[in-house]
Amino acid sequence: MTNEQLRQIATYATLVNINTYAPLLNRYMHNYNICGKQREAAFLATVIHESGSFMYTKEIASGKAYEWRKDLGNVQAGDGVRFKGRGLIQLTGRANYTLASNALGVDFVNRPELMEQPDFATMVSCWWWNMKGLNDVADTGDFRKVTRIVNGGYIGFSDREFWYKKSLEVL
Secondary structure, three states: OOHHHHHHHOOOOOHHHHHHHHHHHHHHHHHOOOOOHHHHHHHHHHHHHHHOOOOOOEOOOOOHHHOOOHHHOOOOOOHHHHOOOEOOOOEOOHHHHHHHHHHHOOOOOOOHHHHHOHHHHHHHHHHHHHHOOHHHHHHOOOHHHHHHHHHOOOOOHHHHHHHHHHHHHHO
8 A cells, every 4th residue: 555545545644644554554454464445444544533534543532431341351459541542443451451561562551651662552553453353354344243243232323334445446
């Protein structure tokens, strides 16, 4: 994917963010075999929606809503805020941060803010996508299922679907 293609897809992204994220996306998407039109379109639509066109690598909300959410591994006071959504896909919860730390050899548990940096935000999102088996799901063209796995439901589905169709068109 070229910078120009990403610019045509992520129409609200700044040129600085296009130039920052295009090479990172190319590197990490390739590393995690997020290759081919269906996979790339589903991944790009997801991260464009989740990050507000590469504007946010940290969830805007405080994270208090995740406090004591055992399903996210938030078992200590303050975990909800500490492990709120970060990365291009907004990885959430102590359990996910621990899995990412172990898999990638970066201590996101003790330094969660690292996941906000463009390189780690992209790496973690590609790793998580792969770990969740989303390449296979994307291959089926079932973008609703991709969204459900990423989001736990269909919040923002029309926006996600808009970016998915745009990505398919450009790629």
